[in-house]
Amino acid sequence: MISVELPDGSVREVEAGSTAYQIAESIGPGLARAALAAKVDGEVQDLARPLERSTKLEILTDRQPEALAVLRHSAAHVLATAVRQLYPDAQIGFGPAIEDGFYYDFDVDTPFTPSDLEAIESQMQKVVKQDYPFVREVVEPDEAEARFQDDPLKLERLREFGTEEVITVYTDGPFVDLCLGPHIRTTGQLKHFKLLHTAGAYWRGDERRQMLQRIYGTAWFKKKDLDQYLVRLEEARKRDHRVIGKQLDLYSIQDDVGAGQILWHPRGATLQFELRRFIEDEIMRRGYELVYTPHVTREQLFVRSGHIPLYEDNQFPAMAAASGDADDVRYRIKPMNCPMHALVYASRQRSYRELPVRLAEIATVYRNERSGALHGLLRVRGLTMDDAHVFCREDQIEDEIYDMIDTVDVVMNTFGLEYRLDFATRPDKKIGADEAWDVAERALEGALKRRGLSYGIDEGGGAFYGPKIDIKVRDAIGREWQGATIQLDYQLPERFELEYVGSDNKPHRPVMIHRAILGTIERFVGMLIEHFAGAFPVWISPEQVRVIPITDALDDAAASINKQLRGAGIRSSLDDRSETLNYRIRDGEIMKVPFMAIVGKREAENGTVAVRVRGAGKKQEVMPVAAFLERVRQQIRERSISPTG
RNA sequence: GCUGACGUAGCUCAACUGGUAGAGCAGCUGAUUUGUAAUCAGCAGGUUGGGGGUUCGAGUCCCUUCGUCAGCUCCA
Numbered sequence: 001m002i003s004v005e006l007p008d009g010s011v012r013e014v015e016a017g018s019t020a021y022q023i024a025e026s027i028g029p030g031l032a033r034a035a036l037a038a039k040v041d042g043e044v045q046d047l048a049r050p051l052e053r054s055t056k057l058e059i060l061t062d063r064q065p066e067a068l069a070v071l072r073h074s075a076a077h078v079l080a081t082a083v084r085q086l087y088p089d090a091q092i093g094f095g096p097a098i099e100d101g102f103y104y105d106f107d108v109d110t111p112f113t114p115s116d117l118e119a120i121e122s123q124m125q126k127v128v129k130q131d132y133p134f135v136r137e138v139v140e141p142d143e144a145e146a147r148f149q150d151d152p153l154k155l156e157r158l159r160e161f162g163t164e165e166v167i168t169v170y171t172d173g174p175f176v177d178l179c180l181g182p183h184i185r186t187t188g189q190l191k192h193f194k195l196l197h198t199a200g201a202y203w204r205g206d207e208r209r210q211m212l213q214r215i216y217g218t219a220w221f222k223k224k225d226l227d228q229y230l231v232r233l234e235e236a237r238k239r240d241h242r243v244i245g246k247q248l249d250l251y252s253i254q255d256d257v258g259a260g261q262i263l264w265h266p267r268g269a270t271l272q273f274e275l276r277r278f279i280e281d282e283i284m285r286r287g288y289e290l291v292y293t294p295h296v297t298r299e300q301l302f303v304r305s306g307h308i309p310l311y312e313d314n315q316f317p318a319m320a321a322a323s324g325d326a327d328d329v330r331y332r333i334k335p336m337n338c339p340m341h342a343l344v345y346a347s348r349q350r351s352y353r354e355l356p357v358r359l360a361e362i363a364t365v366y367r368n369e370r371s372g373a374l375h376g377l378l379r380v381r382g383l384t385m386d387d388a389h390v391f392c393r394e395d396q397i398e399d400e401i402y403d404m405i406d407t408v409d410v411v412m413n414t415f416g417l418e419y420r421l422d423f424a425t426r427p428d429k430k431i432g433a434d435e436a437w438d439v440a441e442r443a444l445e446g447a448l449k450r451r452g453l454s455y456g457i458d459e460g461g462g463a464f465y466g467p468k469i470d471i472k473v474r475d476a477i478g479r480e481w482q483g484a485t486i487q488l489d490y491q492l493p494e495r496f497e498l499e500y501v502g503s504d505n506k507p508h509r510p511v512m513i514h515r516a517i518l519g520t521i522e523r524f525v526g527m528l529i530e531h532f533a534g535a536f537p538v539w540i541s542p543e544q545v546r547v548i549p550i551t552d553a554l555d556d557a558a559a560s561i562n563k564q565l566r567g568a569g570i571r572s573s574l575d576d577r578s579e580t581l582n583y584r585i586r587d588g589e590i591m592k593v594p595f596m597a598i599v600g601k602r603e604a605e606n607g608t609v610a611v612r613v614r615g616a617g618k619k620q621e622v623m624p625v626a627a628f629l630e631r632v633r634q635q636i637r638e639r640s641i642s643p644t645g
Numbered sequence: 646g647c648u649g650a651c652g653u654a655g656c657u658c659a660a661c662u663g664g665u666a667g668a669g670c671a672g673c674u675g676a677u678u679u680g681u682a683a684u685c686a687g688c689a690g691g692u693u694g695g696g697g698g699u700u701c702g703a704g705u706c707c708c709u710u711c712g713u714c715a716g717c718u719c720c721a
Binding site: 103111112113114196197198199200201202205206207211212213214216242246247253254255258259313314365367369370371372373374375378379380383385470481482483484485516518519520522523524548550551552553578579580581582583584585586587588589590596598600601602610612617618620 | 647649650676677678679680681682683684694711712713714715717718719720721
């Protein structure tokens with residue numbers, strides 16, 4: 001007999017070899033029916049696994065979020081079962097649960113079409129109806145080899161197993177898979193799922209290997225959850241910066257210019273203008289100095305910096321010699337600013353007294369991104385970094401990093417953006433002595449700890465030249481994009497032989513820190529559009545106030561208010577079109593203008609405006625023009641997130 | 646770059662198996678003068694992304710090229 005402790009603290013004595021399912025049955029038929037998996041001593045397992053030792057046991061049902069991943073992974077098996085029935089020659093890859101769903105990779109001769117998906121989904125329904133139990137078996141290597149004789153992908157994985165490892169296979173009806181588990185009890189427990197789309201995916205994520213066909217799907221405990229998820233996807237599409245960017249006339253990308261290049265329209269340019277002003281103001285108060293450097297330089301510069309050949313794939317090809325130059329002088333458009341900032345530093349002698357030297361430049365750089373990677377504003381070829389390079393002594397690193405993290409936090413909080421910090425440590429392939437890495441990593445982590453923000457650790461994720469801190473923000477549909485980045489660099493100072501004269505009157509090599517706070521203006525604006533769904537804070541709104549006269553008899557009065565607002569530095573416009581009031585108000589709402597100042601006869605007579613605040617509907621407020629003006633200015637000054645705030 | 650899907654008026658989308666390219670909104674003109682989310686009428690607008698091919702005939706089929714989208718890979 002063994003004793004099993006349940007979550008409520010009660011203990012049951014059962015025979016060794018009893019299953020969690022049997023225990024669930026003994027507790028009650030309702031629980032047995034609802035049971036999806038078991039948690040044994042903190043580990044999620046199949047319900048059918050025999051319990052050999054005294055343990056703590058929790059029966060997982062649809063009330064435990066941990067069971068969702070089990071359900072989704074099982075859904076992947078049901079998918080594979082269906083695909084194998086419809087396409088017996090399909091070879092199977094991997095099929096894990098992922099956030100919000102699952103996928104399974106198949107090697108098939110002809111890729112699946114959308115209508116194939118429908119057929120596969122209805123076949124899945126049949127598999128569910130069959131209510132096949134998921135059966136786990138532990139097998140010997142040669143037995144496993146035999147079972148997966150016709151599945152080269154599985155065989156490949158199988159041959160990677162160490163001799164000590166336990167090989168398990170799972171069977172549901174006709175389908176057998178090499179799999180760690182766990183699974184739900186039967187296929188019938190999968191109820192609410194939907195296949196979403198297909199995509200190619202390299203086998204083992206390696207672009208040199210063959211491309212498999214991946215089918216993505218989603219699965220939920222309840223129909224309501226599934227429906228909500230589909231609605232959420234729909235809502236996210238409405239927040240898509242590419243949709244809103246068009247609606248609000250912020251920017252365009254045109255074939256005549258080329259993929260991945262942004263044409264900023266006046267409204268989008270205003271966002272960029274305010275961001276630049278904001279960040280430049282912020283960092284100059286923190287002791288940074290602005291520099292401007294060329295966009296095209298001799299290729300040799302990037303050879304010296306090491307970009308060529310290391311980064312060459314991401315650079316645009318060389319340009320021919322400028323006229324009059326020697327034939328061997330070629331030029332490159334810059335993919336980064338760091339070499340030039342290093343040269344600014346090196347342009348004269350530096351004393352330890354002037355360190356840290358902090359050089360900043362908001363500059364557009366050009367990278368030859370692979371066409372398939374481009375994505376609206378979030379991944380472009382012409383990207384504008386709010387770049388800076390700090391040259392300092394090792395003992396100054398921590399303070400500098402601390403200040404950078406603080407800047408990131410201030411900037412993100414200004415917009416109410418949530419972000420995630422990742423501390424990326426030394427990779428296997430690295431340059432420099434371990435002692436230097438020790439110092440660098442300690443400094444970075446010390447600064448993180450001092451700032452008191454939580455962060456993840458990306459073990460071995462650092463750059464080859466130094467550890468880094470990455471800041472990631474999510475887009476409307478939950479994809480993470482890198483924003484700010486802070487990178488320590490021992491390599492470039494070496495290559496450019498950067499020096500400062502120390503108090504000992506001897507030359508020393510400074511450390512270089514690369515950092516961007518917004519990341520790139522393009523990506524940051526894209527994130528802002530999605531975050532605010534186009535309803536920007538007043539201070540960055542392209543159009544802050546729209547003055548609307550009720551009839552054309554009031555056009556002059558409205559025009560003079562508009563002029564007054566503009567004179568006060570407010571981005572105001574006048575809508576005196578010969579359209580109905582309703583039409584113009586609707587237009588203002590659609591364009592997400594934070595304030596509409598409506599001028600009727602009463603207002604004109606009293607020197608007031610009827611202020612309609614974006615999103616507040618009819619709850620307007622009549623106030624003197626001067627008071628309104630001050631209110632807008634206050635919102636701008638305080639960088640309020642919402643006009644109602 | 647790779648796999649798949651897609652590309653029709655400024656925008657959103659129609660056009661059955663190949664048979665005269667349409668609508669709404671936006672735009673222009675005129676009328677209307679409006680008190681808080683679409684006033685009415687008229688007009689104009691397209692070598693169907695580009696190039697080539699099959700066909701009596703191509704938006705529709707084929708090839709090619711550019712681009713977009715979802716992923717993969719890569720990355721700010």
